[in-house]
Amino acid sequence: MTSATSPYRIKIGYNAFLVILCLVFACIWIWSLMHTSDAGNWLMENSTVVLFIGVLIFTYPYFKFSDLSYLLFFIFFLLHLYGSQYTYPHNPLGEWLQGLTGSARNPYDRIVHFCFGLLLAYPMRELCLNYIKTSSTLAWILPVVFSLSFGALYEVIEWLLASLVSPQKSADFLGMQNDQWDAQKDMALAFVGSFCGVSLISISKKLIGPRSAITR
Secondary structure, three states, X not given: OOOOOOOOOOOHHHOHHHHHHHHHHHHHHHXXXXXXXXXXXXXXXXXXXXXXHHXXXXXXXXXXXXXXXXXXXXXXXXXXXXXXXXXXXXXXXXXXXXXXXXOOOOOHHHHHHXXXXXHHHHHHHHHHHHHXXXXXXXXXXXXHXXXXXXXXXXXXXXXHHHHHOOHHHHHHHHOOOOOOOHHHHHHHHHHHHHHHHHHHHHHHHHHHOOOOOOOO
């Protein structure tokens, strides 16, 4: 598995690990569509995934993330896919947590927004170091800034899709659950998640050593 410090990246056709990730995700994606409780909402939710994957494919000839980064993308996409399968306000795991904690709302969407920052901190740091060529100091700060910025952009895109494509399904798609500050809380959780992510990278670097395969 290649990491942020690996000197090269294997082409996708020769990278068995990446090919397996793509095949597994494609199978789970199709299964999710076949078993979704709301196909219209599923299509709207996964339009952002298609956009994200499209960007990764389009930019692949110019910049290849490490295998570890693609694994983190894969995990985040699965979390999002599980949310879209049932709609976020009615996600079974979230309903179980809601009953367990006595929460007034289904918290699954909050978990995914937190994981967005947590899981993508490493790929964004890698992008800063190996493509943008920032200093090491900026590479610690920018992933947190990017998470907050992308979180805000996602909320705007989500609102536009709900308004233009299917206003009648906007409640399930946006997942506000009668919380007028839902968007701001989601952005804050992505911010906290990214801060935790870069903190974990820093801790792992100190524990394993500056020349580790985790990061530099």
